[in-house]
Amino acid sequence: MESRRCIIVDDIEIDRLTVLSFVKKFPFFEVVGVFGSSKDALLALTNDRIDVAFFDIDMPQYSGIDLRKKALEIPVCVFITSHTEYAVEGFELDALDYIVKPLTFERFSQTAHRIDTYLDLKSKAALFEATIGGGAIFIKEGHAKTKVNLTDVLYLEALKNYTLIVTKEKKHKVLLNIGSLLKEPDFQSFIRIHRGFAVQKHFVKKIHALEVELINGAMVPIGRSYKEQIQLYL
Numbered sequence: 001m002e003s004r005r006c007i008i009v010d011d012i013e014i015d016r017l018t019v020l021s022f023v024k025k026f027p028f029f030e031v032v033g034v035f036g037s038s039k040d041a042l043l044a045l046t047n048d049r050i051d052v053a054f055f056d057i058d059m060p061q062y063s064g065i066d067l068r069k070k071a072l073e074i075p076v077c078v079f080i081t082s083h084t085e086y087a088v089e090g091f092e093l094d095a096l097d098y099i100v101k102p103l104t105f106e107r108f109s110q111t112a113h114r115i116d117t118y119l120d121l122k123s124k125a126a127l128f129e130a131t132i133g134g135g136a137i138f139i140k141e142g143h144a145k146t147k148v149n150l151t152d153v154l155y156l157e158a159l160k161n162y163t164l165i166v167t168k169e170k171k172h173k174v175l176l177n178i179g180s181l182l183k184e185p186d187f188q189s190f191i192r193i194h195r196g197f198a199v200q201k202h203f204v205k206k207i208h209a210l211e212v213e214l215i216n217g218a219m220v221p222i223g224r225s226y227k228e229q230i231q232l233y234l
Helices: 013-023 038-047 064-070 084-092 105-123 178-183 224-233
Strands: 004-009 029-035 052-055 076-081 097-100 128-133 136-141 144-149 153-159 162-167 171-174 190-194 197-200 204-207 211-214 219-221
Touching (some): 004 105, 038 064, 136 171, 178 190, 197 219
Parallel strands (some): 004 052
Antiparallel strands (some): 136 144, 153 162
């Protein structure tokens, strides 16, 4: 498995060490730098090849937002912060994820697997093309085309410019962003419940305060700004 070279920057020692301990639990990560100062991190950002950056946001001298602006060439940026008000700005800087402290291993694990999937997709982008029509999506995977009936799709998960199309049997990967897919007439049976997720309406079993439960038991998160839309659906 190809290693994902990463850097961790957080001025709070306990948070920095927590991220480091979680990163070390995933063999595909290779830590190339851990910094308690954003100023010290700048040199590594310019001199080393980095695949993944874990940035705190609220730091002296340079914030995590500032660091990201100086290192937009890093494929994956994840903000880990106590400040939810920076979420929109963070995603505008092409962040893959935004985690609110206190950090838990369960939440970090979700992010770690998204990172690995996204970087794998990025390296194989030419293999994943899709055409839509007749209530199905035809996905080119290698030299073959797979037909996926949209009535079988449980939910969609966004990974920057890619989308995972999730059925009971498999996760299919396409080089189309989730917003573009949801504009297609064949995807009108989906409802967006989060910046990164849309669910098939007829597979919804129960709507909880923070998650939607699907009939196969999958739990999909609800975004704060999408709660009103879900209430209208109900």
